[in-house]
Amino acid sequence: MVARMAIKGFIKEKDAETREAPCGEDALALIDGGYRPDLVFLDLTMPGIGGVETLRELRERDPDLKVIVVTADVQGATLSRLEGLGPFEVIRKPATKHAVLAAYERAER
Numbered sequence: 001m002v003a004r005m006a007i008k009g010f011i012k013e014k015d016a017e018t019r020e021a022p023c024g025e026d027a028l029a030l031i032d033g034g035y036r037p038d039l040v041f042l043d044l045t046m047p048g049i050g051g052v053e054t055l056r057e058l059r060e061r062d063p064d065l066k067v068i069v070v071t072a073d074v075q076g077a078t079l080s081r082l083e084g085l086g087p088f089e090v091i092r093k094p095a096t097k098h099a100v101l102a103a104y105e106r107a108e109r
Contacts, residue, residue, distance in 0.1 A: 001022065003043060003070065003093055003094065003095060004020055004022070004043065006094075006095065006097075006100075007041050007070065007095060007100055008020055010097045010100045010101055010104075011041075011100070011101075011104060013101070014101070014104060016104075019035065019037070022046070022047065023046050023047045023048035023049070024046060024048045024049040024050060024051065024053060024054030024057070025048045025049060026048075027040070027042075027054055027058075028054065028057050028058070028061070031058065031061050031062070032061070036062075037065070038066065038107075038108075039065075039066045039067075039068065039088075039104065039107045039108075040058065040065060040066070040067045040068070041067075041068050041070055041100070042054060042055060042058075042067050042068065042069050042070065042087075043069075043070050043071065043093075044069060044070075044071040044073060044078070045071065045072070045073070051069065051071070052081050052082065052085070055067060055069070055082070055085045055087065056085055059085055059086065063086075066088040066107045067086075067087050067088055068087065068088055068089045068090075068091060068103050068104075068107065069082065069087040069089070069090045069091070070090075070091045070093055070095050071090065071091075071092070071093055072092065072093040072094075074090065074092050088103075088106075088107055089103050089106065089107070091103055
């Protein structure tokens with residue numbers, strides 16, 4: 001929750017509309033309810049179905065959605081699980097303001 005709140009605070013500086021979900025199921029419910037974000041910041045470690053499965057489900061719903069994965073686990077095995085799921089970028093936790101805003105700006109191009 002701390003990382004989610006920090007990222008939300010960083011993004012608010014860009015006057016971007018934000019919504020948040022504490023778990024994958026809630027994120028997918030937002031999408032299924034008609035919410036169409038331009039960009040998603042997704043933590044791999046969260047309750048419920050987890051980040052990798054959430055990314056897989058997001059891809060099924062919107063293959064072009066830009067997703068920035070935020071994780072402390074940047075080991076090869078974890079990164080290989082992301083292959084084929086096409087995250088726009090991976091940011092290492094703890095995510096710094098600079099890293100979040102730089103990734104946000106790259107995604108907005």
